[in-house]
Amino acid sequence: MVDRDQKIQVIVRKRPLNSKEKARGEIDILSQRSPQTIVVTEEKVKVDLTKYIEEHHFTFDGVFSEDITNEQLYRATVQPIVQAAFQGAKVTCFAYGQTGSGKTYTMMGEAQTPGLYLLAANDLFYYREQLYPNIKLWVSFYEIYCGKLHDLLNERQILHVREDAKQNVNIVGLQYKPVEDVQTLMQILSFGLAARTTGTTGANEDSSRSHGVLEISLREKRKAVGKVTFIDLAGSERGADTQNSDGKTRMDGAEINKSLLALKECIRALDQDKKHTPFRGSKLTLVLKDSFVGNCRTVMIANVSPGITSCEHTLNSLRYADRVKELKKGGGGSAAATRGADQLANILMLPRQNANVVRYVKSGEEEEEDEDISPRVANNAPKITVKEDSDRPTSKGNGTKPAAPHEKPRSRIGGGFTSPKTQRNLAPPQPQPQPPAPTANHIFEEAQNMDLEELTATHENLIGIILTEEEQLINAHRKTIDDMVDAIKVQMALLSEVDKPGSDVDQYVCELDKVLAMKEEMIRGLRKQLKNFNDHLRQEEAMAAAFNARKSAMDVFDLEAPDGDLLQDMW
Numbered sequence: 266m267v268d269r270d271q272k273i274q275v276i277v278r279k280r281p282l283n284s285k286e287k288a289r290g291e292i293d294i295l296s297q298r299s300p301q302t303i304v305v306t307e308e309k310v311k312v313d314l315t316k317y318i319e320e321h322h323f324t325f326d327g328v329f330s331e332d333i334t335n336e337q338l339y340r341a342t343v344q345p346i347v348q349a350a351f352q353g354a355k356v357t358c359f360a361y362g363q364t365g366s367g368k369t370y371t372m373m374g375e376a377q378t379p380g381l382y383l384l385a386a387n388d389l390f391y392y393r394e395q396l397y398p399n400i401k402l403w404v405s406f407y408e409i410y411c412g413k414l415h416d417l418l419n420e421r422q423i424l425h426v427r428e429d430a431k432q433n434v435n436i437v438g439l440q441y442k443p444v445e446d447v448q449t450l451m452q453i454l455s456f457g458l459a460a461r462t463t464g465t466t467g468a469n470e471d472s473s474r475s476h477g478v479l480e481i482s483l484r485e486k487r488k489a490v491g492k493v494t495f496i497d498l499a500g501s502e503r504g505a506d507t508q509n510s511d512g513k514t515r516m517d518g519a520e521i522n523k524s525l526l527a528l529k530e531c532i533r534a535l536d537q538d539k540k541h542t543p544f545r546g547s548k549l550t551l552v553l554k555d556s557f558v559g560n561c562r563t564v565m566i567a568n569v570s571p572g573i574t575s576c577e578h579t580l581n582s583l584r585y586a587d588r589v590k591e592l593k594k595g596g597g598g599s600a601a602a603t604r605g606a607d608q609l610a611n612i613l614m615l616p617r618q619n620a621n622v623v624r625y626v627k628s629g630e631e632e633e634e635d636e637d638i639s640p641r642v643a644n645n646a647p648k649i650t651v652k653e654d655s656d657r658p659t660s661k662g663n664g665t666k667p668a669a670p671h672e673k674p675r676s677r678i679g680g681g682f683t684s685p686k687t688q689r690n691l692a693p694p695q696p697q698p699q700p701p702a703p704t705a706n707h708i709f710e711e712a713q714n715m716d717l718e719e720l721t722a723t724h725e726n727l728i729g730i731i732l733t734e735e736e737q738l739i740n741a742h743r744k745t746i747d748d749m750v751d752a753i754k755v756q757m758a759l760l761s762e763v764d765k766p767g768s769d770v771d772q773y774v775c776e777l778d779k780v781l782a783m784k785e786e787m788i789r790g791l792r793k794q795l796k797n798f799n800d801h802l803r804q805e806e807a808m809a810a811a812f813n814a815r816k817s818a819m820d821v822f823d824l825e826a827p828d829g830d831l832l833q834d835m836w
């Protein structure tokens with residue numbers, strides 16, 4: 266039984282051999298030696314082909330065998346900390362593990378064996394009725410799939426993450442549903458689960474490739490009191506989908522890997538009371554920022570499969586869980602990542618993070634320093650205005666400035682296109698010369714010279730950039746369409762004025778020229794962004810090919826593979 270004040274617990278849960286494994290005659294390689302220890306019996310082969318057994322011992326806060334029910338697991342791990350949510354704590358429970366290891370079974374459960382969601386909900390409603398009648402429960406359910414957030418309770422709407430001035434992370438548009446009883450909560454959950462993403466990979470047809478995040482928030486009036494969050498993580502082995510020929514699957518796998526590594530670092534930071542929590546390391550950790558700071562209780566349940574064919578993945582899962590709680594080694598993985606990032610910047614000529622993204626900035630508007638990984642929402646973006654709009658705020662935020670004295674409207678045309686603001690808006694920005702992107706061949710050659718760890722970190726970094734750029738490109742596209750519509754309105758206003766008797770044709774020519782130049786520039790900017798994105802996609806393919814070539818070479822020469830820790834950190 267867990268101490269209710271314990272900040273972090275790492276638990277291992279072993280599932281029983283399933284019927285397929287039994288039919289294949291698989292042996293069970295996992296044995297629980299004590300309430301805290303588990304041993305993996307790995308069969309190995311010597312160079313002279315004689316077989317031998319290597320035992321791997323692991324110790325955790327708790328180890329639960331295949332005989333344990335969901336309810337017993339809940340009583341021992343999550344129940345002791347659930348009530349803390351009513352006193353302001355953020356209670357978070359992760360289910361980690363290989364595909365098919367029992368994450369969903371643990372979280373959602375089955376008809377006769379309700380999982381942690383339902384068991385916790387029962388207790389939350391019980392506590393509310395008995396002790397906290399003024400507190401209301403709200404539920405949200407979303408998934409993070411390939412770096413994007415989808416609202417599972419709202420037709421998989423894409424959601425954007427933003428940080429406000431106080432550095433609180435908000436998920437814009439996420440729906441929270443009020444729940445008054447367990448039945449309603451479970452109906453909402455079933456609805457959300459039906460919308461969850463599964464995909465097809467080389468390894469398993471039904472593998473879960475998304476992180477599902479269920480949040481039950483406790484609020485008194487409109488004020489947040491505490492919350493309980495369950496995260497059913499994507500299959501941990503998905504991070505190793507690097508052999509796949511499909512770029513999207515590769516990208517998807519790398520994103521999963523990145524998020525799991527970032528998660529590990531964040532939990533370690535929480536446990537070590539570090540001042541800095543690297544929650545920006547992935548979308549998953551960014552949206553969970555709140556759960557890594559302040560009054561938190563975190564449970565990580567590592568689910569493991571017992572069959573011999575799962576040995577490697579099981580060892581990787583246990584090593585991962587071990588490092589989450591194994592606290593005194595100090596983080597070693599980030600140095601390689603930093604080196605990789607430097608190398609990436611050098612080889613690919615990339616500025617760090619998102620700075621490479623071309624953003625269309627109208628003249629007169631300063632480019633903002635913006636660390637927000639989500640792009641601007643089109644509606645908030647500065648637009649070409651049709652109406653005169655003298656009383657608008659003149660802050661940098663909407664791209665306007667006060668009119669200079671010499672910029673008085675020259676035309677009698679009523680449309681806003683003659684306003685000082687419009688004139689400034691319509692002035693095309695100066696194109697910035699950019700060096701040509703290195704070719705995929707060049708990247709491939711350079712990558713061949715990197716050591717495997719650096720190559721991995723560089724590749725991951727590039728994927729992170731690509732995922733961000735993809736989102737930004739799509740948003741820039743939307744914004745361009747909005748701006749184009751506005752530009753058409755301006756042109757229509759011009760036409761209607763020029764048709765009037767006594768109109769100023771010179772003025773018409775001048776204004777039309779500006780609008781057309783602006784449209785040209787918008788398209789040029791978008792195409793530049795598109796090319797940049799496309800270059801990075803090709804570069805990523807080259808790096809994946811280089812990695813696979815290097816790995817095959819290692820396999821051919823039967824070189825000693827890096828230890829499991831390193832492999833886990835790599836992909």
Ligand SMILES: Nc1ncnc2c1ncn2[C@@H]1O[C@H](COP(=O)(O)OP(=O)(O)OP(=O)(O)O)[C@@H](O)[C@H]1O
Nearest residue numbers: 280281363364365366367368369370471472473500
């Ligand atoms: N502790 C357990 N006892 C009995 N059956 C289990 C247990 N854990 C898992 N199972 C069974 O194993 C199968 C796979 O479990 P589950 O779907 O929960 O895996 P998963 O880790 O969520 O996989 P994925 O990542 O693909 O979603 C299911 O049929 C489930 O019923």
